[in-house]
Amino acid sequence: MSSSGAHIKDDSIDTTHGCILYIEDVTVSFDGFKALDDLNLYIDDGELRCIIGPNGAGKTTLMDVITGKTRPDHGTVFFGQNHDLTKMTEYEISHAGIGRKFQKPTVFLNHTVFENLELTLHTQKDVWQSLTQPLTGEQRDIIEENLEIIKLKDQKNLRAGLLSHGQKQFLEIGMLLVQNPRLLLIDEPVAGMTHQETEHTAELLKSLSGKHSVVVVEHEMDFIRSIANKVTVLHEGRVLAEGKMEVVQNDPKVIEVYLGS
Amino acid sequence: MIKNINNLHSFKEWLFIFFLLAIATFLLPLLNIFAPEESVLHVPDYIFPLLGKYLCYALVALAIDLIWGYTGILSLGHGVFFSMGGYAMGMYLMRSIGKEGVYKSDLPDFMVFLDWKELPWYWLGFDYFAFTLLVILILPGLFAFTFGYFSFKSRIKGVYFAIITQAMTYALMLLFFRNNTGFGGNNGLTDFKQILGFSLQEPSTKMSLYIITTIVLFLSYVLSRYVVQSKLGRILTAIRDTESRVMFSGYNTIHYKLFIWTLSAFLCGIAGALYVPQVGIINPSEMQPSNSIEMAVWVAVGGRGTLSGALVGAGLVNWAKSWFTVAAPDYWLYFLGALFIIVTLYFPKGLVGIFARFNSEEKVRESA
Numbered sequence: 001m002s003s004s005g006a007h008i009k010d011d012s013i014d015t016t017h018g019c020i021l022y023i024e025d026v027t028v029s030f031d032g033f034k035a036l037d038d039l040n041l042y043i044d045d046g047e048l049r050c051i052i053g054p055n056g057a058g059k060t061t062l063m064d065v066i067t068g069k070t071r072p073d074h075g076t077v078f079f080g081q082n083h084d085l086t087k088m089t090e091y092e093i094s095h096a097g098i099g100r101k102f103q104k105p106t107v108f109l110n111h112t113v114f115e116n117l118e119l120t121l122h123t124q125k126d127v128w129q130s131l132t133q134p135l136t137g138e139q140r141d142i143i144e145e146n147l148e149i150i151k152l153k154d155q156k157n158l159r160a161g162l163l164s165h166g167q168k169q170f171l172e173i174g175m176l177l178v179q180n181p182r183l184l185l186i187d188e189p190v191a192g193m194t195h196q197e198t199e200h201t202a203e204l205l206k207s208l209s210g211k212h213s214v215v216v217v218e219h220e221m222d223f224i225r226s227i228a229n230k231v232t233v234l235h236e237g238r239v240l241a242e243g244k245m246e247v248v249q250n251d252p253k254v255i256e257v258y259l260g261s
Numbered sequence: 262m263i264k265n266i267n268n269l270h271s272f273k274e275w276l277f278i279f280f281l282l283a284i285a286t287f288l289l290p291l292l293n294i295f296a297p298e299e300s301v302l303h304v305p306d307y308i309f310p311l312l313g314k315y316l317c318y319a320l321v322a323l324a325i326d327l328i329w330g331y332t333g334i335l336s337l338g339h340g341v342f343f344s345m346g347g348y349a350m351g352m353y354l355m356r357s358i359g360k361e362g363v364y365k366s367d368l369p370d371f372m373v374f375l376d377w378k379e380l381p382w383y384w385l386g387f388d389y390f391a392f393t394l395l396v397i398l399i400l401p402g403l404f405a406f407t408f409g410y411f412s413f414k415s416r417i418k419g420v421y422f423a424i425i426t427q428a429m430t431y432a433l434m435l436l437f438f439r440n441n442t443g444f445g446g447n448n449g450l451t452d453f454k455q456i457l458g459f460s461l462q463e464p465s466t467k468m469s470l471y472i473i474t475t476i477v478l479f480l481s482y483v484l485s486r487y488v489v490q491s492k493l494g495r496i497l498t499a500i501r502d503t504e505s506r507v508m509f510s511g512y513n514t515i516h517y518k519l520f521i522w523t524l525s526a527f528l529c530g531i532a533g534a535l536y537v538p539q540v541g542i543i544n545p546s547e548m549q550p551s552n553s554i555e556m557a558v559w560v561a562v563g564g565r566g567t568l569s570g571a572l573v574g575a576g577l578v579n580w581a582k583s584w585f586t587v588a589a590p591d592y593w594l595y596f597l598g599a600l601f602i603i604v605t606l607y608f609p610k611g612l613v614g615i616f617a618r619f620n621s622e623e624k625v626r627e628s629a
Contacts, residue, residue: 067509094511106506108499115495120510127520130493134265179510 013080013097013182020045020183020213021066026075028061028237035061036072037237043183048209050224050245051217053234054257059217060103062234063185067100068093079183095125099181103188103217105168109161113152113171116160117143120175142178149204150174165192173204183213190223202226233257269486278479285312285475290468306464313471313539316478318579320532322559322571323478323485328525329557330565331489332518333501335419338426340553341433342401342526346533347543348437349400351450352384353393354461354538358454370452371445381443390457401530402523409522413515427550434548449544456538467539474535478572481528485568488524497521498566558601564611573612 013020021043028036036058043049053059064070065077068090077085083096094100108116121139123129135143147153150170155163160171169189176184186205190198198220205227208214218224224231224245231248233240241251248254270278289304289312296303321343329335355369364373368380386392408429412422440446459466488494499507500514507514537543546552555578563574578600585593608615 069505089513090505090508091511091513094509100509102506106503108502108506110498110502111495118492119495119499119507125510125512127493127516130496130517131488131491133492135492175510 012082014082015045015080017081018044020080021215022076022078022081023062023066024076024078026065026072026077028058028065028070028072034237036065039075039234039238041232041239043213043215046210046213048205048214048227048229049216050228050231051215051234052219052221052224052231053240056236057234058237059234060187061237063100063187063217066093066185067098091125094179094181097180097182098185099176099179099183100185101169101172101176101187101189103191105165105172107160107163107168107171107175109159111160112157113147113160113163114143114156116171116175117146117178121178122180146174146177149177151200166194166197169193170197170201173201177208181212184208184215186214186216188218189216190218190220198223199226266483266487269483269490282475282479286472290472293464293468306467309464309468309471310539313467313474314536315576315579316471316474317532317536317539318556318559319572319575320474320478320481320535321529321556322563322575323481323568324525324528324532325556325560326565326568326571327485327488327521327528329560330567330571331494331501332497332521334518334522335423335557336426336522336525337423337550337553337557338430339525339529339556340548340550341430342405342529343533343536343556344433344437344543344545344547345401345404346397346530347537347547348444348450348533349387349393349396349530350534350537351453351543352387352444353390354453354456355450356384356388357456358452361454362452369445369450371440371448372443375440383443397530397534398527401533402527405526406519406523409519413518413522427553430548430553431550434545434550437545437548445544447545449542449546450537451542451544453538453541461538461541470535470539474539477531477535481531482568482572485528488521489568493517493520555597558597560611562600562604562611564613565609567611567613570611570613577612 019042021041023039023041026036026039027034035056039058039062041062051059051062061070065072066085068085068088072086075086079085079093079096079098085093085098088096108119111119118135118139121143123139124133144153147156150173152163152167152171152174155167160168163171169192173186173189176186189201189205193201202223205214205216209229216224216227228245230243231245232242233248233251233254235257240257241248241254267275289308292302293304293306293309321339324342325336325339358369360367362370362373364370366373368377372380386396412425417425436442437444437449438447444450453461455461456466456470459469461467489497496507496512496517500517504514507517533543533547559575559578560571561574562578563572564570578597581596582593585596604611610617
């Protein structure tokens with residue numbers, strides 16, 4: 001997969017200290033309400049991390065801060081040790097190697113499944129290239145390969161708007177995969193999926209970790225149990241607990257705000 | 262490259278396009294020259310500037326479809342780019358009059374009337390066609406690029422963008438209405454005599470201008486089709502549908518919007534430059550806010566995001582306008598307004614959309 005777009009330096013992320021994402025003292029407030037409150041969070045290179053927390057805990061705001069959609073009031077967000085995400089635009093962050101799947105599946109509804117993957121494919125993304133460079137055979141193969149992975153091969157010429165909710169979720173994950181990011185942020189991937197689709201997603205995410213770092217925000221506890229190594233519990237914009245699922249699950253503070261209810 | 266262009270349409274579609282092109286550039290002129298005047302087949306002289314005018318409008322519609330239909334950015338200020346091309350051509354035509362004007366002066370008549378003694382600096386160079394051509398090809402695009410750069414960078418979108426383009430055209434209209442701006446005030450530029458040494462009164466000149474317009478429209482159509490059919494075109498429609506997703510996929514959408522916005526203005530400027538010698542006048546009323554709105558209506562009526570719809574819409578609406586302004590001049594604006602509302606509410610895909618739906622229903626019936 002990494003063979004496409006050889007001109008792009010995607011190895012420029014300095015992870016010599018083992019961490020790929022450093023979030024330190026980040027505060028975001030909306031009209032006085034602190035969505036994130038001096039939050040500290042570190043993601044290791046290659047790990048699969050789940051973030052849980054009740055509604056309003058700041059999960060989506062955290063994603064927004066990492067992808068450049070929302071700027072923190074103060075605090076630092078570093079991708080590797082050398083990319084200050086608070087000073088980069090959305091597309092620069094994407095180029096640096098962070099891909100995001102939104103809570104509500106966000107795909108290009110008027111484009112075919114194949115075109116959706118073509119548009120997100122990891123390659124040169126300037127105007128002139130887009131105008132003059134048709135897909136190479138190699139890039140076509142990458143897309144076909146990923147169509148297989150997300151099980152949408154038979155639907156590749158179908159308009160994405162005609163897919164089921166679960167299929168759209170898979171398509172969006174596929175769009176992330178062809179982008180070949182170092183860090184994947186995945187917001188509620190199994191909402192609206194059937195049991196089988198959920199299992200498939202769990203397999204997929206587990207297979208990604210190691211090569212990529214994956215951060216999953218999810219509500220579905222069974223799903224988290226099936227994939228998670230390490231879980232971070234957010235509450236009122238802060239980290240309430242962090243650690244192995246079994247440990248976190250039995251933490252009295254966590255039971256009080258979240259799991260017990 | 263040739264192969265790429267060939268792939269833009271099916272063989273049947275290309276055949277149809279070349280058929281239309283052949284009628285426009287060969288058959289009509291031949292019928293004008295060789296068919297006897299009393300014959301029903303005779304094409305009278307006055308048809309050519311009239312058709313030429315419609316073709317210029319069609320080019321404008323094509324330009325608006327690129328930015329509105331494909332990219333979802335509604336511009337209600339394309340009259341400005343049209344006028345820029347038009348005024349540049351008009352200035353050249355004014356200079357070509359030489360001393361044949363009413364006052365027999367080297368200066369354009371309106372300057373003599375204002376008692377100006379010498380040509381303002383910004384009129385220098387328009388004695389030369391090559392210079393004029395450069396201005397026509399560069400100025401509207403450059404102006405659009407600058408305007409777009411600040412707007413898109415500030416993330417101005419949707420109805421807000423439409424409103425500032427209206428304000429832009431209104432402001433420039435007021436500027437051009439002033440006599441001391443130096444473009445002939447509210448009378449604009451007119452009384453042209455010749456272009457490149459050919460008399461503008463000659464039917465052969467008019468026919469040539471018409472043929473050139475047809476060819477320019479054809480080339481612009483092929484260029485636009487190439488753009489929208491490329492990956493860039495798919496990115497533009499993706500920006501229209503979900504811009505944030507495009508940004509998170511690593512595209513700098515500002516560059517894409519600037520590209521298509523500038524291309525659109527470029528085509529519109531060329532349309533204006535071809536329009537002026539065929540119509541014989543350019544004045545600030547071309548920059549009336551309502552004019553630019555009318556341009557958007559052409560595209561809405563024909564069908565957005567199809568290119569062919571824009572061409573059909575420009576032709577039909579202007580044909581209706583010609584008919585109305587003779588038969589019931591007071592009701593034209595009511596008709597135009599009603600047309601816009603009906604099309605937007607009931608036929609969001611325009612006339613081409615109706616036709617396509619009819620076609621696909623037929624296919625369903627056939628297969629059933």
